[in-house]
Amino acid sequence: MLKKNIRWQDIKQRHTDENKEEPSMAMLEVKNIYKSYGTVEILKGVSFTMEQEETKVIIGPSGTGKSTLLRCINQLSPPDKGQVWLDGEEITNPKTNINKMREKIGFVFQDFNLFNHLTALRNVSIGLEKVKKMEKDAAKKRAMQELTRVGLASQANQYPAQLSGGQKQRVGIARALAMDPDVILFDEPTSALDPELIGDVLDVMKSLCGKVAMLVVTHEMGFARNVANEIIFMEGGVIVEQGAPKEMFTNAKMARTREFLGRIGALYGEEETGG
Amino acid sequence: MALEALIESLPSLLDGLIVTLLLTAFGILLGTTLGIVLATGRSYAKRPIAYSILIYEKVLRGIPLLVLLFLIYFGLPQIGINMDAFTAAIIGLGLRSSAYQAQIYRGAINSIPEGQIHAAFSLGMNKLKAIRHVIMPQMLRLSIPGWSNEFTILLKDTSLAFGIGVIELMRQGRYIQVRDPDSVLLVFLLIALIYFALVFTANRTMRYVEKKYQMAGYQTEAHR
Numbered sequence: 290m291l292k293k294n295i296r297w298q299d300i301k302q303r304h305t306d307e308n309k310e311e312p313s314m315a316m317l318e319v320k321n322i323y324k325s326y327g328t329v330e331i332l333k334g335v336s337f338t339m340e341q342e343e344t345k346v347i348i349g350p351s352g353t354g355k356s357t358l359l360r361c362i363n364q365l366s367p368p369d370k371g372q373v374w375l376d377g378e379e380i381t382n383p384k385t386n387i388n389k390m391r392e393k394i395g396f397v398f399q400d401f402n403l404f405n406h407l408t409a410l411r412n413v414s415i416g417l418e419k420v421k422k423m424e425k426d427a428a429k430k431r432a433m434q435e436l437t438r439v440g441l442a443s444q445a446n447q448y449p450a451q452l453s454g455g456q457k458q459r460v461g462i463a464r465a466l467a468m469d470p471d472v473i474l475f476d477e478p479t480s481a482l483d484p485e486l487i488g489d490v491l492d493v494m495k496s497l498c499g500k501v502a503m504l505v506v507t508h509e510m511g512f513a514r515n516v517a518n519e520i521i522f523m524e525g526g527v528i529v530e531q532g533a534p535k536e537m538f539t540n541a542k543m544a545r546t547r548e549f550l551g552r553i554g555a556l557y558g559e560e561e562t563g564g
Numbered sequence: 565m566a567l568e569a570l571i572e573s574l575p576s577l578l579d580g581l582i583v584t585l586l587l588t589a590f591g592i593l594l595g596t597t598l599g600i601v602l603a604t605g606r607s608y609a610k611r612p613i614a615y616s617i618l619i620y621e622k623v624l625r626g627i628p629l630l631v632l633l634f635l636i637y638f639g640l641p642q643i644g645i646n647m648d649a650f651t652a653a654i655i656g657l658g659l660r661s662s663a664y665q666a667q668i669y670r671g672a673i674n675s676i677p678e679g680q681i682h683a684a685f686s687l688g689m690n691k692l693k694a695i696r697h698v699i700m701p702q703m704l705r706l707s708i709p710g711w712s713n714e715f716t717i718l719l720k721d722t723s724l725a726f727g728i729g730v731i732e733l734m735r736q737g738r739y740i741q742v743r744d745p746d747s748v749l750l751v752f753l754l755i756a757l758i759y760f761a762l763v764f765t766a767n768r769t770m771r772y773v774e775k776k777y778q779m780a781g782y783q784t785e786a787h788r
Contacts, residue, residue, distance in 0.1 A: 365682055392688035402679035406701045406779065416687035419697050448779050468687060 315374075316341045316502060317472055322361050322371035324354070331357045332368070333526035339472065344503045346513040346534075349523035350549065355506040356399070358523070359474045362504075363394045376471060392420060395465030395473035395501075399480050401457040403449040409436060409460045410445040413467045421468070435463035439493045455486030459493055472502040479509055510553055514538055522546045569747040570754065573740045577751075580736030581758060587653055587722040587732060592715055594658025599665025603703075604695060606666065607673045617666070624663035630724050632656045637728040653725035661718050668710035672703040705777055712770035716763045723759075733758065 315338035324332040331354040339345055347355050361368040364380060364387050373380040380390045403412050414432035417423040423431070436442050439459040449457055458478055465473050475494070479487040491512050497503060498516050507513065513520050514534045521531040522543075530537070530546045538554075541547045606617045624632070637652035647655075676699060684694035726734040737755045741748045 363686060365685060388685075388688045388690045390688075391686060394686070396683075396686035398679060398683065398686075400679060402677070402683035404680060404683065404698055406705065415697060416689070419693055420688045450779075464683075464687070 318374040320372040322368045346517040347506045347521045354526045393471045395470035397475045399477040413464045435467045439463045454482045455489045475505040576736045580733035583732040588719045590654040591657035595661025598662035602666035603669030621663045649728045649730045672706035708774045
């Protein structure tokens, strides 16, 4: 924690010193992102910022570009236009070492994408060994800590096919955490799970709140409402409205936001949009 | 009488068998190494390289092995490339096998979900690391059945090296036939049996390997 703060100060310092082209003061800054697949324009100019250890939740109807936005941030599908800055470095700059930047951006996939040929433990330790060049034993020890953190210490030696969906996703989270990222991007982490397994994954995510920055695309309104520092509502490739959960749920400015939240609130039942 | 001839022929058949095994070993080594490189290149390299590999595969899969062996052993000396028949046989067998094996590995690569490499990238692995640590281990496991098949084909096709004068099992049989024409049926039955036993053993071994490296969710056999 202390180390991070110091580094943060350095970056701030550097920016005020040099004052080069629009330096980014936020930890993560997404600037005016455009992305098309073929002739279909998915993202039409999306901008927002994130601070350290902040939790932001992106909500919105399907096909709105929420997942695409996450993939644009870590360059799994590079944006056509716009910039992404992390810790004062422009990820979208072709000169930037993208692999180095990706080490700082955890990614949790909707369909887990655990390495099928590796045990849960090795899934978590492989990045430490092969990317961070940690010693095998140290990497295993660290991986075990992360598995313990997500409550899967006893499943360490099982292969993905032997785990339930909820367990797989928790391994996915442990894998991202082990790399000590600045921010973790969650791409609908509970959408592929049985309702009864969703709770375990959400509990793990809640426990990370305030420890690492999280950008979460989800339809879990309870999570958005109770955990997020800010909710971003996206539709049609743009951000329609963003604000604190309380404000968004009780007092949204845009009619479209109110409509969406009302509909999804009714659908998911347990969290009413009122009070 | 015939039995005597058979017993007499055993030492020379054994010599031939050793040459056959050497041809198989070197041929499969060359074919596998090159095949993996080709398949990886075809799937992940830039377009011109991938396209060149495609042409290589098409050409080598389109030429009969015997023609290829003749080209290498009798044809290449005309442009100043000389080698002994044993080396020529290994190169011919290896190159042909690499083209077929590349297809096996490419099929395996294509069956690995795209999310696997995305996950590798998201950890900060570069392409080479992702291929080596994530794609390769899964690809090899998925390739075992196809590879076993190719191995047995190569083993049997070493007999074509007889055509360029390599003194392997087949050629030794031919020598015996020339010396003692009456024994021809028995001798070639024996040679057939030797090939069969080799293939059978190879298949058994590969099934063992397949089982040993099998893992939950990665069974390559059907459930009945």
